[in-house]
Amino acid sequence: MSDTKPIYIKEPLINVVSFLILGIINNFAYNMMLSAAKDLIGNQAPAGIILMVNSGPSFIIALLFPTFQHKVKFIYFAIIAVISATIGFILAGFTPYSFVIGLIGVFFVSVQQGFTGSMMLSYTSMFGKQCLSAFSMGTGISGLSSSFIYTYLTQFLKVQYDLIIFCFAVAPVLFLIAFLTSKPVGYAQVSQGDNHISTMSTKERFQAIGQHWLLYTMIISNHLFEYTIMQGIDAAIDYPEYPGQFYTFSFTAAQIGVCTGRSSLFLFQLPFWLFITFGIMQISNFVIFTLQAKFMFITNFWGMLVYVGFMGFLGGLVFINGIYWLQQRSQQNVRKFLTGVANTMIATGVLAASGLGSLMQMA
Secondary structure (H helix, E strand, O other), rough: OOOOOOOOOOHHHHHHHHHHHHHHHHHHHHHHHHHHHHHHOOOOOOOHHHHHHHHHHHHHHHHHHHHHHHHHOOOHHHHHHHHHHHHHHHHHOOOOOOOOHHHHHHHHHHHHHHHHHHHHHHHHHHOHHHHHHHHHHHHHHHHHHHHHHHHHHHOOOOOOHHHHHHHHHHHHHHHHHHHHHHHOOOOOOOOOHHHHHOOOOOHHHOOOOOOHHHHHHHHHHHHHHHHHEEEEEEOOOOEOOOOHHHHHHHHHHHHHHHHHHHOHHOOOOHHHHHHHHHHHHHHHHHHHHHHHHHHOOOHHHHHHHHHHHHHHHHHHHHHHHHHHHHHHHHHHHHHEEEEEEEHHHHHHHHHHHHHHHHHHHOO
16 A cells, blocks of 8 residues: 555654654653652642652543544644743742642643643654654753753752742643744645545454554553663662662653663664564563562662663663554554543553552562
8 A cells, every 4th residue: 555654755854853842842841840849749648649649630631631632723722832931931820829829730741741642652653763863852851951951950059949830830831832934845735644534433443452462562661661660669679788779869860861772763773673673672571670679689780770770771772663553564644643541651651650669669
């Protein structure tokens, strides 16, 4: 069939830059709220409540998004997301005056994350692999930059956390600007695909998803095991010569690895068989990290951090190549829909990892 694979052409630089910005802003508010969790909560509630409020709404949106994404133009999703994030930042800034208002602000940030996270993967199906890689690279940069900026401003410059949050209320506007400056080049009208999805029954949609079960299995398992390691197992690993420091260092090492792996599509794409092999290797990493937490057979602190970075790099590779191969193997009239489903799988894997990681940490 002639439309089985997208025909990738060289993207204009403006598109690549736009998608880099879209990737950074996509995760920025979410990561900023996690970085500020301790300050936002104080002694009023467990810090985990921020994670719950910050993740719950976005997961529900990611779960339902494939059922209605073809009915609404993406520009409207972008506007809703920007308004939600801006309101979220402003309300979260009022946390010193009202804890409840602060939590409502975090809720709005989660709504933004749900819409942008879901729509952007689908949106990349209308562009070349350079834009997919730029967006993926941006999400990796966001994880590093947001926590670094917040820590630097609060710990070194002694800026009040509510002032920081207020100042970043303008950041979501960059998302809308970058979205409006990105223009698909060299593709058929995707509205035909939207019309096709509208006429498909629920059974036909599940059949379309089932044709790519192996890809989806690799995507969801990659995020399940990667985030279980990062959120749960790493917290149980400790070295006597560096007491209590491994978790902090390991998070940074993992994020550097993830960012590098997610940026790799600029240089190369994995053959399908190697993508599957690396996906299976994440299961092996999960087993090794579990044994390390129990027996500490890797005795070198810095050597273990290198391994954490490798795990993150592998996770980034599997993520970006999973989306790439899904778009390569999908027919054009269902490509955007199937890419949206991939984000649902990612959200499911991350949510499951939160539960599994907590259980393993307690064990």
